[in-house]
Amino acid sequence: LADTKTATHLCSFSSVSAAKSTTGEMQSFKEAFSRHLRHPSTGPVGWLAKKFLQRNWDHLEKEAARLLGIQPHDRVLEVGFGPGVGLEAALGYIGTDGPGKVYGLDLSPQMIHVATKRLRPYIASGKLELTLGDVMNLPYSDNSMDGIFHVNCFYFWEDLDQ
Numbered sequence: 437l438a439d440t441k442t443a444t445h446l447c448s449f450s451s452v453s454a455a456k457s458t459t460g461e462m463q464s465f466k467e468a469f470s471r472h473l474r475h476p477s478t479g480p481v482g483w484l485a486k487k488f489l490q491r492n493w494d495h496l497e498k499e500a501a502r503l504l505g506i507q508p509h510d511r512v513l514e515v516g517f518g519p520g521v522g523l524e525a526a527l528g529y530i531g532t533d534g535p536g537k538v539y540g541l542d543l544s545p546q547m548i549h550v551a552t553k554r555l556r557p558y559i560a561s562g563k564l565e566l567t568l569g570d571v572m573n574l575p576y577s578d579n580s581m582d583g584i585f586h587v588n589c590f591y592f593w594e595d596l597d598q
Contacts, residue, residue: 497522500585501529508534510582515541515571516589520551523566526585527558539581540566541574 501522506512506529514522517540530536538558542548548568558564569575571589 494521496587498525500587501525504529504583504585506530506536506583508536510536511539511580512536512583512585513539513541513576513581515584515586517542517551517566518547520547520554522585522587523551523555523558523564527555527563530563532561532563537562538564539576540564541569541571542566543568543570 497518498521501512501514502525504510504512504526506526508529508531510530512526512530514526517523520540523538523540526538530538540551542551545568548566551566552559555564555566559566567575
């Protein structure tokens with residue numbers, strides 16, 4: 437999609453994986469939490485996953501957008517945008533006057549809902565477009581983006597060799 441610039445940031449799951457699993461109950465919680473990190477939804481575990489994402493990854497989202505060197509004319513995609521922190525940072529670089537636009541792709545209807553609520557004015561102005569979808573089946577043409585970024589989601593992609 438973009439042959440000019442990409443940004444990828446990783447962080448460890450040490451805060452999640454450091455707790456030793458001594459019972460089946462803890463293992464079940466960790467599995468449920470991991471599922472919600474991949475595909476957040478509603479309910480108590482989904483709420484906890486959303487809070488974890490916001491608390492621990494906000495700075496990474498902002499830094500990934502900064503590293504792209506986004507200009508007001510750029511078309512930028514964030515894959516796996518979660519609650520929309522990275523989208524909001526990218527929109528700050530795009531501004532309101534230029535022709536640039538930010539796109540977001542996420543697997544989770546819940547994250548689409550959260551980001552839509554958070555970024556409604558940008559959607560209404562045409563500066564942001566959110567899409568429910570899968571990175572393995574991108575709904576964008578080749579070379580249609582000037583920059584692409586994601587934070588902590590590539591390990592959820594089904595086929596990295598594709």
